[in-house]
Amino acid sequence: MTTPTPRGLLAAPRQLAAWALLGYAGLHLFVTFLDWITPRQYQTFASRSAIANGAFTALVELALPVAAVLIATWGDAPVRNARLIAILALIEYAVVLFFGALSFLIGLGGFVNVTGLDVLGYLLLGLGRLALAALAGLVAYATWTRLGGSFAALTRPATPTQPGTPMPPAPMPPSGPTA
Numbered sequence: 001m002t003t004p005t006p007r008g009l010l011a012a013p014r015q016l017a018a019w020a021l022l023g024y025a026g027l028h029l030f031v032t033f034l035d036w037i038t039p040r041q042y043q044t045f046a047s048r049s050a051i052a053n054g055a056f057t058a059l060v061e062l063a064l065p066v067a068a069v070l071i072a073t074w075g076d077a078p079v080r081n082a083r084l085i086a087i088l089a090l091i092e093y094a095v096v097l098f099f100g101a102l103s104f105l106i107g108l109g110g111f112v113n114v115t116g117l118d119v120l121g122y123l124l125l126g127l128g129r130l131a132l133a134a135l136a137g138l139v140a141y142a143t144w145t146r147l148g149g150s151f152a153a154l155t156r157p158a159t160p161t162q163p164g165t166p167m168p169p170a171p172m173p174p175s176g177p178t179a
Helices: 013-037 045-056 059-073 082-110 116-146 151-155
Strands: none
Touching: 013 045, 013 059, 013 082, 045 082, 045 116, 059 082, 059 116, 082 116
């Protein structure tokens, strides 16, 4: 006799894993944002921005959404919501790049009593993490477009067509002598 398994969650473990990775990355972004904008005693906004830059572009934010996209599209057939997973990962990377770049630039003003090597490390590593986020975003975008997604489809309204509905006639070309 076999043990019954719940069909809802365990029927698609790849989809469950992809949603879990995306959810955790989104939660991490939300907590990082709240931590960044919340004032602290003896900390300026610029110093909090320097700290938040490392959190916005942390390994969690760089790896988990692209791993979710790869898990959802790996194998013979993508999971049922693979296109939605890919667009949500793309949105997360857009948020990472926006807030990562903003906190990076604001964080440059937070350096007080530091050595040149600290500033150089902040510049090189911060720009490197932003470049990795852009690369991961490109992977998510390429996967989303390969699954049939396009920005034009997001902006135009859906026009329902029913089978058997005749198409309107095309306009006729003008008649008469041609020169």
